[in-house]
Amino acid sequence: MTPAARIAAAIEALDRHLAGDPVEVALISWARGNRFAGSGDRAAIRDLVFEALRRRRSLAHRGGALSGRGLMLGLCRAQGIDPEQIFSGARFAPAALTEAERAAMAAAAAPEGLVALDCPDWIAPALQASLGAEFAAVMAAQQARAPVFLRANLARGPRAAAQAALAAEGVVSQPHPLADTALEVIEGARKIQSSRAYAEGLVELQDAASQAMVAALPVRAGQSVLDYCAGGGGKVLALAARAPGLYLAHDIDAGRMRDLPARAERAGVRVGLVAPGQAPGAQDLVLVDAPCSGSGTWRRTPEAKWRLTPERLVALVAIQRDILGRAAELVRPGGQLAYMTCSLLAAENGAQIAAFLARDPRFRLEEERRLTPLSGGDGFYLARMRRV
Numbered sequence: 341m342t343p344a345a346r347i348a349a350a351i352e353a354l355d356r357h358l359a360g361d362p363v364e365v366a367l368i369s370w371a372r373g374n375r376f377a378g379s380g381d382r383a384a385i386r387d388l389v390f391e392a393l394r395r396r397r398s399l400a401h402r403g404g405a406l407s408g409r410g411l412m413l414g415l416c417r418a419q420g421i422d423p424e425q426i427f428s429g430a431r432f433a434p435a436a437l438t439e440a441e442r443a444a445m446a447a448a449a450a451p452e453g454l455v456a457l458d459c460p461d462w463i464a465p466a467l468q469a470s471l472g473a474e475f476a477a478v479m480a481a482q483q484a485r486a487p488v489f490l491r492a493n494l495a496r497g498p499r500a501a502a503q504a505a506l507a508a509e510g511v512v513s514q515p516h517p518l519a520d521t522a523l524e525v526i527e528g529a530r531k532i533q534s535s536r537a538y539a540e541g542l543v544e545l546q547d548a549a550s551q552a553m554v555a556a557l558p559v560r561a562g563q564s565v566l567d568y569c570a571g572g573g574g575k576v577l578a579l580a581a582r583a584p585g586l587y588l589a590h591d592i593d594a595g596r597m598r599d600l601p602a603r604a605e606r607a608g609v610r611v612g613l614v615a616p617g618q619a620p621g622a623q624d625l626v627l628v629d630a631p632c633s634g635s636g637t638w639r640r641t642p643e644a645k646w647r648l649t650p651e652r653l654v655a656l657v658a659i660q661r662d663i664l665g666r667a668a669e670l671v672r673p674g675g676q677l678a679y680m681t682c683s684l685l686a687a688e689n690g691a692q693i694a695a696f697l698a699r700d701p702r703f704r705l706e707e708e709r710r711l712t713p714l715s716g717g718d719g720f721y722l723a724r725m726r727r728v
């Protein structure tokens with residue numbers, strides 16, 4: 341496909357998405373209806389769509405409309421490409437520009453303020469309060485694509501050995517300072533999942549900040565650990581790789597843990613599954629990787645930035661509060677409770693924990709950590725508490 345044809349495809353997928361389809365569904369629908377497109381084309385179209393969503397507000401401003409065409413026009417302009425060259429009306433290219441489109445683009449001044457930062461108006465005050473002087477830099481960082489990170493699985497060998505095995509298969513990576521397990525992929529990211537290094541469990545895909553937060557948790561051989569919101573198991577697998585122990589995974593939606601047994605086997609670690617609502621005995625460490633706004637991961641999941649609403653945020657804070665209360669009951673006296681989110685918002689992080697500690701005097705805060713995308717990985721929050 342020509343660059344113009346790929347842009348025409350991205351316009352179609354974006355229009356489906358803007359009409360209500362989740363972005364992944366929109367991309368799959370496009371691919372099903374256009375089976376001639378090869379994997380290289382599909383990947384390029386996906387990149388265009390995600391680029392447009394990360395910068396949805398500023399590109400719509402530059403392109404004169406919040407539509408597939410408006411976003412792609414805005415992207416051309418932001419990249420210094422003359423839209424007339426792409427929007428030519430030639431075969432497979434987007435239809436030629438209309439006079440109205442030319443006029444709308446000509447009228448659009450350079451984006452400023454929250455538009456330039458691609459920040460929804462309603463959430464800006466909360467983000468500004470949470471991020472302080474870093475607000476603009478963090479929002480700007482979220483406009484760029486996230487790096488691809490791998491976690492070297494120490495249960496299978498050291499990071500350098502994983503790096504060498506990947507390099508032999510064309511996946512070039514370098515150690516990342518956020519965690520002693522983190523590798524940042526520089527070349528060959530598309531080969532990771534078909535590599536032997538991945539199949540043999542030497543590495544897992546995991547954001548570097550996520551690895552850093554897990555590394556901050558204490559692990560001792562033989563301890564009992566419950567990952568209360570395990571999802572696909574990224575955190576519990578990373579913990580289990582550090583020391584043998586009794587690891588359990590729980591999620592309200594058992595379907596989310598579907599792949600966990602296979603992932604644990606690949607990684608050479610053991611993780612038991614706990615059915616939703618089933619109460620395991622008191623644990624040395626309970627980890628709550630809570631459902632959250634995901635505001636620290638908007639580079640990877642840009643549609644979430646535009647889908648989040650004030651009502652959903654209030655609901656998430658209530659869910660987190662409820663989960664904390666339940667998880668706290670599963671910590672043995674003297675044991676630890678670790679609460680994490682990939683949010684940048686104080687309401688889901690420090691304020692949530694302050695309210696929990698005020699409600700439950702059995703717990704003391706031992707450590708809080710915050711990371712933003714300015715450190716290279718996702719935005720993350722960790723509070724480590726002890727039941728005294």
Ligand SMILES: C[S@@+](CC[C@H](N)C(=O)[O-])C[C@H]1O[C@@H](n2cnc3c(N)ncnc32)[C@H](O)[C@@H]1O
Binds near residue numbers: 568573593632
């Ligand atoms: C941030 S994700 C977990 C990601 C996972 N820990 C990982 O590293 O791959 C949050 C998870 O919490 C689960 N969840 C939501 N509400 C819950 C609840 N009330 N109790 C337990 N899990 C819940 C969701 O199903 C989701 O899988």
